[in-house]
Amino acid sequence: MAEIPAHNKPITLDDKIAIVKRELGMRKRNYPNWVTGINAKMTPAEAAFQIAGMEEVLKDYETLKLKNEGIQTSLF
Numbered sequence: 001m002a003e004i005p006a007h008n009k010p011i012t013l014d015d016k017i018a019i020v021k022r023e024l025g026m027r028k029r030n031y032p033n034w035v036t037g038i039n040a041k042m043t044p045a046e047a048a049f050q051i052a053g054m055e056e057v058l059k060d061y062e063t064l065k066l067k068n069e070g071i072q073t074s075l076f
Contacts, residue, residue, distance in 0.1 A: 013068065017061045024054045 011019075031047040034040065042050075 013061060013065050017058065017065065020054060020058045020061060024051070024058060027051050027054060 027047075027050060031042070031051065034042055035044045035047050
């Protein structure tokens with residue numbers, strides 16, 4: 001297997017949001033296949049938990065981005 005080269009630039013908040021969105025999309029595409037059949041890799045409950053967790057991470061990053069841009073995200 002080829003070695004992955006080192007990443008040498010700072011990973012920005014926008015980069016993190018894009019990475020999480022990509023990961024979330026991959027989970028939503030692949031997990032339905034991973035919970036069925038004789039060789040299931042996870043339970044439907046675990047798949048739902050993992051997807052929900054990644055959605056929460058995305059919300060956290062998006063909220064942080066709005067706060068960094070000076071946009072109010074809550075009334076209280």
